[in-house]
Amino acid sequence: MSDILTLNAGSSSIKFGLYRSGEEPQLRQLGQIENIGPLARMVLRGEDGKTTTEIGPADHGRAVRAILDVVAPMLEGRAVAGVGHRIVHGGKTFGAPTELTPQVMDQLDALVPLAPLHQPHNLAAVRAAQDAFPQAVQIGCFDTAFHKGHPFVNDAFALPRRFYDEGVRRYGFHGLSYDYISGRLVTDHPDLANGRVVIAHLGNGASMCAVKGGRSIGSTMGFSALDGLPMGTRCGQLDPGVMLYLLDQGYSPVQLGDMLYKESGLKGLSGISHDMRTLLASDAPEAAQAIDYYVFRIRRELGAMAAVLGGLDALVFTGGIGENAAPIRARVADELGFLGLQIDSAANSAGDRVISSGRTPVLVIPTDEERVIARAVSAALR
Structure with missing residues (x-):
């Protein structure tokens, strides 16, 4: 089994999780870097509650390196095999988890105007993770993906049709959350x-x-x-x-x-x-x-x-x-x-x-x- 890391980056925080891969990944550590900027701090969550450590000035790159410092002892010398990222906007193209190749990153950069509060920070975390884990597979998971395939009437605006064809349409977000809840309904409330x-x-x-x-x-x-x-x-x-x-x-x-x-x-x-x-x-x-x-x-x-x-x-x-x-x-x-x-x-x-x-x-x-x-x-x- 391999170790995998998840990163959920916002404008001022990065949530992370360390898992052992498998049919159902096994959680080893959850945490986040809060207040990215002059007074960043690390918060780790465990069975005994949470612990907070001040880490000082940090941008997204420094925050990812701080996360690496925390998870490194848990890896026991193993490399992180894969890093998963929450990407808010996948546009018309991305409807499933996708490897974040340079070509894909260029396409996601073009979507920044559609999610200016989130997309730049999502992509900054990807680039920081690529530097920190150069051998790991980087996978993007899209908040818009769960909503792909809506009926036309739920996707379209009543604008000239060319805008819909160009991608001006309703995408929907929070798809990772809805995906998880839908799965819980299957297991807990069939x-x-x-x-x-x-x-x-x-x-x-x-x-x-x-x-x-x-x-x-x-x-x-x-x-x-x-x-x-x-x-x-x-x-x-x-x-x-x-x-x-x-x-x-x-x-x-x-x-x-x-x-x-x-x-x-x-x-x-x-x-x-x-x-x-x-x-x-x-x-x-x-x-x-x-x-x-x-x-x-x-x-x-x-x-x-x-x-x-x-x-x-x-x-x-x-x-x-x-x-x-x-x-x-x-x-x-x-x-x-x-x-x-x-x-x-x-x-x-x-x-x-x-x-x-x-x-x-x-x-x-x-x-x-x-x-x-x-x-x-x-x-x-x-």
């Missing part, structure tokens, strides 16, 4: 796995996916990772006329990009924080308004996803907020009895995996994107 399921991935980035028979047929996210639900700092659904107005008022595309990706969402509405935990603990009316809007949009999109599916057989919460914020779960289901949704308040508060008391099951399933990546690398090595 009676639901072939049904009509809405998965709500709620975190700093948030989206919902309509899954039927294990396949994505609709997503709240579209051409970019801005559409759909409001997020920590991203706006979610927005009338494009607002952008035309702001451009006419003198805003530059760069200014608009910074506002939409970094200053909007919960942070923009509240003027307090992008963190749901902070907002739930706040007495400020602006915090309450931001939460009200967040819940309202989830409920609205949940109704839309149920319509796409032609009914609802189960709702699954996942992601940092979905897994941990019981008040948000309760409020989302409130007054949705017509969809069969009713929350058992005791089970919800206790963080149980099944929290429903109505006819439609409501589940809480922790996601594991790193395991999906590890499985893809392990398969490539075999």
Whole structure:
């Protein structure tokens, strides 16, 4: 068996996992580098909780080298045989895990404008890993891949057709998370796995996916990772006329990009924080308004996803907020009895995996994107 490493790089962090390859990879260590920049730190997670170590100034290259320092003793002299990477955008081309050759990297570089908050950092981590592990197979796993094959009506915008042919279409994201949750349904809830399921991935980035028979047929996210639900700092659904107005008022595309990706969402509405935990603990009316809007949009999109599916057989919460914020779960289901949704308040508060008391099951399933990546690398090595 070989050792494989997974890297899930964001703008200010890199999550990683060390696995022993196999039919089902065996986890050896999880961790992440947080606060990439002047004050980076290493966080390792294990059975005894987590440990934090300050590592000082670090870019993505230095962060990968710090990860190597941590995993090297666990390798016991063996080389890392494969490195798997989360790549947010695969465009029209990439619908399955792919070896990251120079030609592929050039194609992925061209997609940076479609995911400017994520793609550059994903690719920076790939290049750092190629330097650190020159003999390892580098595999890209794409957040858009799970959504390939949507019906045309769920992919297209009502623009001149040439734009759709050029790739201006709805892609959907968070696909690694949806892939993992769909697999968990097969093993843990086989009676639901072939049904009509809405998965709500709620975190700093948030989206919902309509899954039927294990396949994505609709997503709240579209051409970019801005559409759909409001997020920590991203706006979610927005009338494009607002952008035309702001451009006419003198805003530059760069200014608009910074506002939409970094200053909007919960942070923009509240003027307090992008963190749901902070907002739930706040007495400020602006915090309450931001939460009200967040819940309202989830409920609205949940109704839309149920319509796409032609009914609802189960709702699954996942992601940092979905897994941990019981008040948000309760409020989302409130007054949705017509969809069969009713929350058992005791089970919800206790963080149980099944929290429903109505006819439609409501589940809480922790996601594991790193395991999906590890499985893809392990398969490539075999």
